[in-house]
Amino acid sequence: MNLLLSPSTSLTGLTSTSPNHASRSFTLPCNPPPAYVPAVTSLLASRGLSPHGSVRARGDLQEVLDSIDDAGRIPLLRYLDNSTSSLGPYLNNSIYPSAAGWNSAGTPISSKSDQWSISSVLAPPLAALVALENFYLSPQTPSDVDMLSSAFVPLYAYSAFLHVKRQGRIHHPFESGVPLSHPFWDEALKATISDMNAAGWSPSTPVPDSVKESLMYPESDDVYLACLYLLELQSSEPTPPPFEMEDTTFTSLLTASDVALYQIAVILEDKNSGGAPSSTTKKTLDAWVAAADQNVESLWDDSTKRYVNSLISGSENASTYTPIRNQGSMSDFTPLFGLYSEIRFKSLSTPDYFMPEYKLDSMVTSVLSSSASISFDCGGENPYPTVACGLVSTDDQRVDPVLNYYASRGFEEQQALGVAHFLRNQTLDMVCDSETGDCTFGTVYEYKTGDAIEDAECPNMNSAVAAATVASLLSTELEFSFESAPPLNNSWVLVIIVCELFLVFAISVTCLVLSINLFRKLRRERQNEEEGRLVYEDQVEFEGLLAFDQSGILHGDEEEEEEEVVKQPSMWNIIMSVGEHLSPW
Numbered sequence: 001m002n003l004l005l006s007p008s009t010s011l012t013g014l015t016s017t018s019p020n021h022a023s024r025s026f027t028l029p030c031n032p033p034p035a036y037v038p039a040v041t042s043l044l045a046s047r048g049l050s051p052h053g054s055v056r057a058r059g060d061l062q063e064v065l066d067s068i069d070d071a072g073r074i075p076l077l078r079y080l081d082n083s084t085s086s087l088g089p090y091l092n093n094s095i096y097p098s099a100a101g102w103n104s105a106g107t108p109i110s111s112k113s114d115q116w117s118i119s120s121v122l123a124p125p126l127a128a129l130v131a132l133e134n135f136y137l138s139p140q141t142p143s144d145v146d147m148l149s150s151a152f153v154p155l156y157a158y159s160a161f162l163h164v165k166r167q168g169r170i171h172h173p174f175e176s177g178v179p180l181s182h183p184f185w186d187e188a189l190k191a192t193i194s195d196m197n198a199a200g201w202s203p204s205t206p207v208p209d210s211v212k213e214s215l216m217y218p219e220s221d222d223v224y225l226a227c228l229y230l231l232e233l234q235s236s237e238p239t240p241p242p243f244e245m246e247d248t249t250f251t252s253l254l255t256a257s258d259v260a261l262y263q264i265a266v267i268l269e270d271k272n273s274g275g276a277p278s279s280t281t282k283k284t285l286d287a288w289v290a291a292a293d294q295n296v297e298s299l300w301d302d303s304t305k306r307y308v309n310s311l312i313s314g315s316e317n318a319s320t321y322t323p324i325r326n327q328g329s330m331s332d333f334t335p336l337f338g339l340y341s342e343i344r345f346k347s348l349s350t351p352d353y354f355m356p357e358y359k360l361d362s363m364v365t366s367v368l369s370s371s372a373s374i375s376f377d378c379g380g381e382n383p384y385p386t387v388a389c390g391l392v393s394t395d396d397q398r399v400d401p402v403l404n405y406y407a408s409r410g411f412e413e414q415q416a417l418g419v420a421h422f423l424r425n426q427t428l429d430m431v432c433d434s435e436t437g438d439c440t441f442g443t444v445y446e447y448k449t450g451d452a453i454e455d456a457e458c459p460n461m462n463s464a465v466a467a468a469t470v471a472s473l474l475s476t477e478l479e480f481s482f483e484s485a486p487p488l489n490n491s492w493v494l495v496i497i498v499c500e501l502f503l504v505f506a507i508s509v510t511c512l513v514l515s516i517n518l519f520r521k522l523r524r525e526r527q528n529e530e531e532g533r534l535v536y537e538d539q540v541e542f543e544g545l546l547a548f549d550q551s552g553i554l555h556g557d558e559e560e561e562e563e564e565v566v567k568q569p570s571m572w573n574i575i576m577s578v579g580e581h582l583s584p585w
Helices: 006-012 039-052 055-066 127-136 142-164 184-188 190-199 221-234 248-270 279-297 330-338 343-347 357-368 401-413 417-431 464-473 490-555 571-582
Strands: 015-017 025-027 036-038 077-079 310-313 320-323
Touching: 006 039, 006 464, 025 039, 025 055, 036 039, 039 055, 039 077, 039 127, 039 464, 055 127, 055 142, 127 142, 127 248, 142 248, 142 279, 184 190, 190 221, 248 279, 248 330, 330 357, 330 401, 357 417, 401 417, 401 464, 417 464
Parallel strands: none
Antiparallel strands: 015 025, 036 077, 310 320
């Protein structure tokens, strides 16, 4: 099978009809499917299918946009079933509880929806970037512009919620880019575990063994129990939240999302769309980009020369930041993807977003040199593992294609093309056979062998996320641009031309009528003047003759000769005379 077609073919086979729109389909996480669809699955599938012009790319994105609630939140998961499973609040082979486990009554996404969610745990802010790149890869027809316009409002609402209510932070480990199986969480949740034990809390239903068999289940039971404990506490939305963290992946993706939203606003304005955002909205987006940039840059740690996650405690006005060092994860490279982007050069007024050389050198060193303090070159031939070398045994090292995709895109944006292409090609070779085109779409892969790890939740090695990631890696070199529209669209140009022609015609007719009336008036005045002159001359001649007779009778031969008066023609009479000869009337 052709390698270019293999991922899209696999995604096409993971299709389900939308419960809300019979004419629309979306991508399932795998087949047989679990009881939920993660938002990131739909978003990556939409991005992976868009280069192939798939209508399903729109369907996957729209399913995510339809899941947004009144507060502007996009949930982490969309549940396809609200009933209690055989495990009560848990799901087989999954770290995520069932819909009933999140909320005893279930939370409908909307009054018209047959899907459920819990909005207190949010999806990564990737939707705006996917919407923008889908448009770049589309034929950019008026229909594509309308799709972009309709997506802007919910995307703007989600960014507004994350900036105003969350300040770009995560409130639950499920929202982080660091996998729950990473030893990072032993340190990050230490305070939460202490509070949980002090409160004597335990789940009402013990965690079953099938949940603990999930690939994403942490090494420590306390870490997973702390996640359930936080879910219960968050149901009442306490202030301050019981857990808060600046996450490198979440915060970086928010930055990329804000930049994408700004560029969408520029496109809609250029395309003369009726939904084009106002100048005030663009200023707000510009401010959000600056705030998100600052949040990401605050995560740079000079002591380790890398970006690190930072725990936050205390009130909003008196927060304490505690960076978690020496717990390296591939998610730490996401700022390359989110903070520094070519899109900025096409939209923002002051683009200064190439990473400083000393930072880039340090991050390149950590993936190329095994002697770096935090290194991902653990001696294998496969792509870089999720966990930095030395934190877990080499046998337990795993590779997450999604995190490698973020890192590859980031290094490419920074023109570190050698690292970017190596990471991309190694990831593609790990998932697919370049000669036969056969692919094994696992959830995660073994670092030493490159083999997909068997996942009981997706046993048939047909993970939609892996297939979508491969499809996206194959299209990273496509040009992201759009054709600028004329100042006015065709319909308005036609209206203006018709109006101009009508105005010219009206002016011409008016001038013609006025000219006719003017010449008629001037002719009448000329005739009246001529008649008056003739009458005057006759009267003068008559009076002269009468005076001559009277003077001859009364005075004999005495006669006075009168000086003849010659009337000179005026300039106006000359002009009117010429006009009379030229006039057709």
